[in-house]
Amino acid sequence: MAAQYKSIHPVKYYRDFLAQDVRPDGRTPDKTRTVTVNANSISTSDGSATVRIGNTTVICGIKAELGKPKADEPESGFVVPNVELPPLCSPCFRPGPPSEEAQVMTCFVAKATSGMVDLKQLGISLDNLAWVLHIDMICLDYDGCVQDACVIALSTALRTVKLPKVDYDEDTKTPTVHLNQRTSVDVKSSPVSTSFAVFDEEIILSDPTAEEESLSSARLTVVTDGKSIFSVHKPGGSTLTEVQLQDCISIAKERANLVNEMIRVAVGSVKR
Amino acid sequence: MAGVLLSEAEKTFILHGVQSDLRNDGRSRQDYRPIELELDIVTHANGSARVRLANTDVLVGVKTEIDVPKPEKPEEGKVEFFVDCSANATPVFEGKGGEELATEISNFLASSFASSMSFDLKTLCIIKGVQCWKLYVDILILECGGNLFDAVSLAVKAALHNTMVPRVETVAMDGGNVDLQLSGDPYDCWRLDTKNMPCLVTLSKIGEHFIVDSTAEEEECSMASLVFSVTDGGRLNSLCKTSVGSLHPHTLAEALKVGVDVGVRLNKALDQALAREDRRLEADKPERFGFLK
Amino acid sequence: MPSDNRRIQGPEVSSPYCLFQSGNKNVDVHSGRSEVLSSRKDSRKFMEHRKIYLKTGVVSQAKGSAYVEFDNTKVICSVFDPREIPNRIEYSQHGELFCVFKFAPFSCLTRRAHQQDAQEKELSLCLKRALEPAVCRHEFPNFQVDIYVMVLENDGGSLAAAITCAGLALADAHVPMYDLVTAASLGVTGDKLLMDPVEEEESLCQNPNKENQNHGLITVALMGAHTQVTQMWQTGSMTAACVSDALTHLVQICEETYPIAQRCLVKSVVDTISKKAQ
Numbered sequence: 086m087a088a089q090y091k092s093i094h095p096v097k098y099y100r101d102f103l104a105q106d107v108r109p110d111g112r113t114p115d116k117t118r119t120v121t122v123n124a125n126s127i128s129t130s131d132g133s134a135t136v137r138i139g140n141t142t143v144i145c146g147i148k149a150e151l152g153k154p155k156a157d158e159p160e161s162g163f164v165v166p167n168v169e170l171p172p173l174c175s176p177c178f179r180p181g182p183p184s185e186e187a188q189v190m191t192c193f194v195a196k197a198t199s200g201m202v203d204l205k206q207l208g209i210s211l212d213n214l215a216w217v218l219h220i221d222m223i224c225l226d227y228d229g230c231v232q233d234a235c236v237i238a239l240s241t242a243l244r245t246v247k248l249p250k251v252d253y254d255e256d257t258k259t260p261t262v263h264l265n266q267r268t269s270v271d272v273k274s275s276p277v278s279t280s281f282a283v284f285d286e287e288i289i290l291s292d293p294t295a296e297e298e299s300l301s302s303a304r305l306t307v308v309t310d311g312k313s314i315f316s317v318h319k320p321g322g323s324t325l326t327e328v329q330l331q332d333c334i335s336i337a338k339e340r341a342n343l344v345n346e347m348i349r350v351a352v353g354s355v356k357r
Numbered sequence: 358m359a360g361v362l363l364s365e366a367e368k369t370f371i372l373h374g375v376q377s378d379l380r381n382d383g384r385s386r387q388d389y390r391p392i393e394l395e396l397d398i399v400t401h402a403n404g405s406a407r408v409r410l411a412n413t414d415v416l417v418g419v420k421t422e423i424d425v426p427k428p429e430k431p432e433e434g435k436v437e438f439f440v441d442c443s444a445n446a447t448p449v450f451e452g453k454g455g456e457e458l459a460t461e462i463s464n465f466l467a468s469s470f471a472s473s474m475s476f477d478l479k480t481l482c483i484i485k486g487v488q489c490w491k492l493y494v495d496i497l498i499l500e501c502g503g504n505l506f507d508a509v510s511l512a513v514k515a516a517l518h519n520t521m522v523p524r525v526e527t528v529a530m531d532g533g534n535v536d537l538q539l540s541g542d543p544y545d546c547w548r549l550d551t552k553n554m555p556c557l558v559t560l561s562k563i564g565e566h567f568i569v570d571s572t573a574e575e576e577e578c579s580m581a582s583l584v585f586s587v588t589d590g591g592r593l594n595s596l597c598k599t600s601v602g603s604l605h606p607h608t609l610a611e612a613l614k615v616g617v618d619v620g621v622r623l624n625k626a627l628d629q630a631l632a633r634e635d636r637r638l639e640a641d642k643p644e645r646f647g648f649l650k
Numbered sequence: 651m652p653s654d655n656r657r658i659q660g661p662e663v664s665s666p667y668c669l670f671q672s673g674n675k676n677v678d679v680h681s682g683r684s685e686v687l688s689s690r691k692d693s694r695k696f697m698e699h700r701k702i703y704l705k706t707g708v709v710s711q712a713k714g715s716a717y718v719e720f721d722n723t724k725v726i727c728s729v730f731d732p733r734e735i736p737n738r739i740e741y742s743q744h745g746e747l748f749c750v751f752k753f754a755p756f757s758c759l760t761r762r763a764h765q766q767d768a769q770e771k772e773l774s775l776c777l778k779r780a781l782e783p784a785v786c787r788h789e790f791p792n793f794q795v796d797i798y799v800m801v802l803e804n805d806g807g808s809l810a811a812a813i814t815c816a817g818l819a820l821a822d823a824h825v826p827m828y829d830l831v832t833a834a835s836l837g838v839t840g841d842k843l844l845m846d847p848v849e850e851e852e853s854l855c856q857n858p859n860k861e862n863q864n865h866g867l868i869t870v871a872l873m874g875a876h877t878q879v880t881q882m883w884q885t886g887s888m889t890a891a892c893v894s895d896a897l898t899h900l901v902q903i904c905e906e907t908y909p910i911a912q913r914c915l916v917k918s919v920v921d922t923i924s925k926k927a928q
Contacts, residue, residue, distance in 0.1 A: 127756060142709075163661060176730050191657065251670075262670045464771065597884070598880075606877065616890075
C-alpha cells in the first residue's frame with residue numbers, strides 16, 4: 086500500500102513522514118547518513134579511494150603522468166579532476182559526453198578542492214617536466230549528495246598518492262624514474278562538503294537521498310574543514326533564514342571533523 | 358545482417374538443401390562461389406585490390422604514411438584498418454546503420470593481424486623510436502551479398518601483397534629533426550611479406566551442418582556463425598562467434614577442424630591467384646627509358 | 651586531439667611514467683617468461699582459477715546489478731528496465747541488448763581515455779554476443795535492455811569477469827533468461843596453458859618469443875545447465891589442436907564457476923524474501 090501511495094503522491098508521502106519529524110529511511114531531518122571510507126582500493130592507480138554515503142558510492146582513482154608545464158607557469162604541475170556520472174549509476178544518464186550535471190559537479194569539486202595541493206611541488210624541471218595528476222571520480226551509485234562523496238574520495242585518494250622520484254637530464258631531455266623511491270604529496274587542507282535540501286520551503290533535510298533531492302525546493306552545500314568555511318553554495322530556489330543557515334553550517338562543521346578523522350584512520354591503515 | 362526477408366517455407370527449403378548437401382545454387386556445403394580478384398586498380402594508393410565474391414563486392418586500398426612510433430613500442434610500425442559500409446551496398450547501411458558491422462569487421466581484422474608471426478610490424482620501422490611507416494588499410498564495401506568477412510579478408514591480404522612501400526635512401530639527423538630522403542624512382546619499392554597473413558573463413562550453422570560462404574539468404578537461416586582467421590600453415594590467429602545463438606562444445610571442436618581445413622585451402626587458392634595477377638602486372642609494366650632511368 | 655570543453659583538460663601531451671623507469675624493461679619481460687614456465691607468481695597451479703567473489707544488488711538505482719572480483723580484477727555492471735528501441739522505425743521481433751563496456755580511466759597500467767575506444771567497442775560487442783543466447787529475447791519485442799559494464803581494475807580476464815557479472819546482473823534485474831552465463835579466460839604461451847591469466851601473464855601470451863610458437867588468449871562463455879558455448883573469442887596465433895584443448899579446459903572451469911553464480915543468486919533471492927517478511 087505504502088509503495089503505491091509513494092509513487093502516486095510522493096510529496097504528500099514525504100509530508101506525512103516529516104509531520105512526525107522522521108524521514109522515510111528512518112532518519113530525523115538533521116541526521117546525516119553513515120559514511121564509509123576505503124583507501125587505496127585500486128592497485129593499478131597511483132592513489133585511490135572508495136567512499137560510500139548511505140547508498141551513494143563514488144570511486145576515485147589518481148593516475149600520475151609526466152607532461153610539459155604551461156608556458157606561463159613553468160614551475161607548476163597539473164591537477165586534473167573530473168567527475169563522471171556514467172549511465173550505470175542511475176537511469177537518468179545516457180552514454181556519451183558528460184551530462185550538464187556532471188559538468189556542474191566537476192566544476193564544483195574542482196573549486197572546492199583547488200587549494201589542497203600546491204601545484205609548485207608537482208614541478209620537476211623548470212619549463213620542461215611536471216607531474217600531471219589525473220583525478221577521476223566515478224559515481225557507481227547515484228543516491229544523492231554525490232558531490233560530497235566526490236570531495237571526500239578525492240581528499241582520501243590524494244593522501245594515498247605516492248609519486249616516484251624523477252631525475253631529468255637537461256641535455257638529453259629524457260627523464261629517469263626511480264620506482265623504488267616514492268614520496269607522498271603534501272596535502273595542505275582537508276575540506277569536507279555537506280549538502281542539504283530544503284523541503285516545502287521550510288524543512289531542512291541534511292544529506293538528502295536522490296529522491297529527496299528531486300523533491301526539494303532548494304539546495305545548499307557547505308564546504309568546511311571543521312574550523313573555517315571554504316564555500317557555501319546555494320544555487321537559487323526557495324529562501325533560507327540566517328538561523329537556518331547557521332544551523333546548517335554547524336552541522337557541516339561537526340560532520341567535517343568526523344569525516345576527516347575517518348579519512349585519517351583510513352589512510353593510516355594503508356600499508357604499502 | 359542485410360535486410361533479406363524470408364518466409365518460413367523458404368527457410369525450410371534452404372535447410373533441407375543444406376541437409377542433403379545440395380544448396381540452392383548447386384554448391385555443396387564446403388564450396389565457395391566464384392571469386393574474382395583484381396590487383397592494382399587504384400592508381401593513387403600504394404596497393405589496392407578488388408574482390409568480387411558472387412554478389413559481394415569489396416575494394417581495398419592501402420596508403421603508406423610516415424609517422425612517429427608509439428612510445429611503448431618504439432621498434433614497431435603501425436597499421437590501421439578502416440571499414441566503410443557504403444549505403445550503396447544495402448539500404449540497411451544508410452545513416453549509421455553500417456557502423457556496428459564496420460567496427461566489428463575492422464576490430465576482427467586488427468586482432469587477426471595482431472600477432473607478430475603474421476605481420477611483423479618491426480619491418481615497418483625506419484628509425485627506432487623516431488620514424489616508422491603507418492599503413493592505412495581502407496576497406497570499402499560496395500555490395501553486400503553475404504559472407505562479407507571472407508571477401509574482405511581476401512581483398513585485404515591481396516592489397517597488402519600488392520602494396521609498394523617506398524625505399525628510404527638516406528637519413529640525416531639534424532639535432533632532434535630527422536630528414537628522410539625517399540628514392541626518386543617510383544618503382545624502387547619493397548613489398549610486405551604476406552606469406553603468413555591470415556584469411557578469414559566464416560562457418561554458418563544451418564540445421565545440423567556447417568556451411569562455408571553463405572549467401573545473404575542462407576545467413577538469414579543460420580542460428581550461429583563462427584569466424585576463423587586461418588594462416589597458410591593452418592594456425593588460428595583469431596576466432597569469434599559473430600551472431601546470436603550458441604553452440605555445444607563438441608560442435609565447436611568439429612567446426613574448428615572444418616574451419617582450419619577450409620582456411621588452408623582458401624589461402625592456397627589466393628596465393629595462386631596472386632601469383633597469376635603478379636605475372637600479368639609484370640607483363641604490363643611500362644618500359645622505362647630516358648636519362649632518368 | 652579534439653579538445654573537449656565538457657571536461658577539465660590537462661596538458662595536451664602527457665605520458666605514463668612507467669616508460670622512463672630506470673633499468674631496461676625488456677629484461678623484465680624475458681625473465682618473467684622463464685619464471686612463468688616453471689611456476690606462477692601467485693603460486694597458483696596452471697589450471698587453477700583465481701578466487702571469485704560475486705555480489706548482486708550493489709547499485710541501488712539500477713533494476714539489477716552485480717559486482718565481480720577475480721582477485722584484483724574488479725568489474726561492476728548494472729542493468730536497467732527495458733525501454734523502447736530509440737530511432738528505430740521498423741518493428742523488431744526480438745528484444746535487443748544494448749551493451750556498453752568501459753574501462754575506468756585508472757583501471758589499467760596506462761591511463762584510459764574517457765571516450766570509448768576501439769578495443770572497448772569490440773569488447774562491448776563480444777559481451778553482447780555472449781549474453782544474447784541466454785536471454786529470452788522474444789519476451790520483450792521492440793524493447794531494449796541496457797547493460798552497462800565498468801571495469802574498475804583490470805588485472806587480466808576482464809572480459810570473462812564482465813560476462814559473468816552481466817549475466818548475474820541480468821538475472822538480478824528479473825530479465826527472463828534461459829540460463830546463467832559464466833565465463834573464463836585462458837592464456838597460451840608455447841606449450842603452457844595458463845588458466846585465468848593475470849595482466850602480466852596476458853601480455854606475455856600476446857608476444858611470441860620463438861618462431862612458430864603458440865601464443866594468445868581465449869575467452870569462453872558458457873550456459874552451464876545447457877552446456878552451450880555462447881561466446882568464444884580467441885586472439886594470437888595457435889594450432890587448432892591447441893584451441894580445442896583449451897576449449898575443453900575452459901568449459902570445465904566455466905562449469906565449476908556456474909554453481910558459485912547460482913548460489914550467489916539464490917542468496918540474493920533469500921535475502922529479499924526475508925527482508926520482505928520483516
